[in-house]
Amino acid sequence: MWRIIAAKEIRAAFSNHVFIVLGLIIWSLLAVACIGGLENFRTARKQRLEATTLFKNELAEKERNPHSAAHFGTYLFKPLTSLSLYDPGVNSYTGISYRVEAHKQSEMSLASVQDSDGVIRFGELSVASIFQLLVPLVIIFLSFSSVSKERQDGTFKILLSQGLSLRALVWGKIAGNYVIILVVIFPCLAFILIKGLFSSESYVNVSLFAISYLLYFLIFTVFSVCTSFVCKSSGTSLLVLLGAWMWFCVISPKITAGIASSEYPLQSYYEFSKLVDHDFYNGMDNDGSYEERRKKFEAGVLDKYKVDWINRFKLTPLRQSKKFPLAELI
Structure with a gap:
């Protein structure tokens, strides 16, 4: 029916x-x-x-x-x-x-919507x-x-x-x-x-x-x-x-x-940026401050490429990056 x-x-x-x-x-x-x-x-x-x-x-x-x-x-x-x-x-x-x-x-x-109120x-x-x-x-x-x-x-x-x-x-x-x-x-x-x-x-x-x-x-x-x-x-x-x-x-x-x-x-963009900067310099999840993370990263790269020190004043040209790869990162 x-x-x-x-x-x-x-x-x-x-x-x-x-x-x-x-x-x-x-x-x-x-x-x-x-x-x-x-x-x-x-x-x-x-x-x-x-x-x-x-x-x-x-x-x-x-x-x-x-x-x-x-x-x-x-x-x-x-x-x-x-x-x-x-x-x-x-x-x-x-x-x-x-x-x-x-x-x-x-x-x-x-x-x-920023350019069109319609x-x-x-x-x-x-x-x-x-x-x-x-x-x-x-x-x-x-x-x-x-x-x-x-x-x-x-x-x-x-x-x-x-x-x-x-x-x-x-x-x-x-x-x-x-x-x-x-x-x-x-x-x-x-x-x-x-x-x-x-x-x-x-x-x-x-x-x-x-x-x-x-x-x-x-x-x-x-x-x-x-x-x-x-x-x-x-x-x-x-x-x-x-x-x-x-x-x-x-x-x-x-x-x-x-x-x-x-x-x-x-949050406003200003507040969000402040939180990002705070986490960047003070670390996240107890991974250390910016300086501590930098030293840990340098030590890891030095150990990886079997070198003892970094020359911060005489940067190696790009064509020699295979010999001193860390110089390009600093």
Whole structure:
């Protein structure tokens, strides 16, 4: 019996012009997000490759010993994966590059929110943001009256009098609404899975990405249909579901982030640098002060190369480093 109920829900949804318009809007937004994500991915990968090549060429064109090369430094970039097309994560806030230089502790840089207040205000349009915020809204508008409308129209008791159980009714509504949502998001999920076959990213990760969102939509569908079953009117059901969406998708993340910031505040860069300097000069895990570590290192190198002393004033040229390798390190 639940299959008959599910089929009825599917037919009713596709005969509803409002749902068709909502489906076209979601398809359009997902298409724009996929195209924009693909373009951003290609641009970011090109920029990182060009920057990495430039740094390597600059270092290779100049004759440097290891000590001066360490002070010259370089940049490291966060690796890009195929899933960055659909979910940029926190890169826009934490940055994507890190400068490596001897004796210095740098911070992550190139966070796009520093140069764009639009990202801070509205967030970045991506497949993940559409899946997390807009698709649940479609589920709510699709399911809020699935059971309550039967009660208001007087067909609820008729269905029960004909032998239909409450379990079959509820699961039929859930199955029908979930299939409708799958039809809406199927083109995007198919694109993600097919592209995952031709990317360097593990196909397991891509599959987990898709499965996680399918489970997320199922939870919203079950919650919406059950709310419609509990509420006596469709208006009450819609109000409850919209309130739940506001709480779980908009208000709760901000409150959680605010509580985390107040309970576990991040250190300033100045405080962090002071702690790094303190550990550098005083040691970590009882490994001794800077002077003690230096003497221990010198003794180890002297013993390794079977030499008795270090000439600190006449440094050996780089071409003679095999004879006096320690001179290059001082």
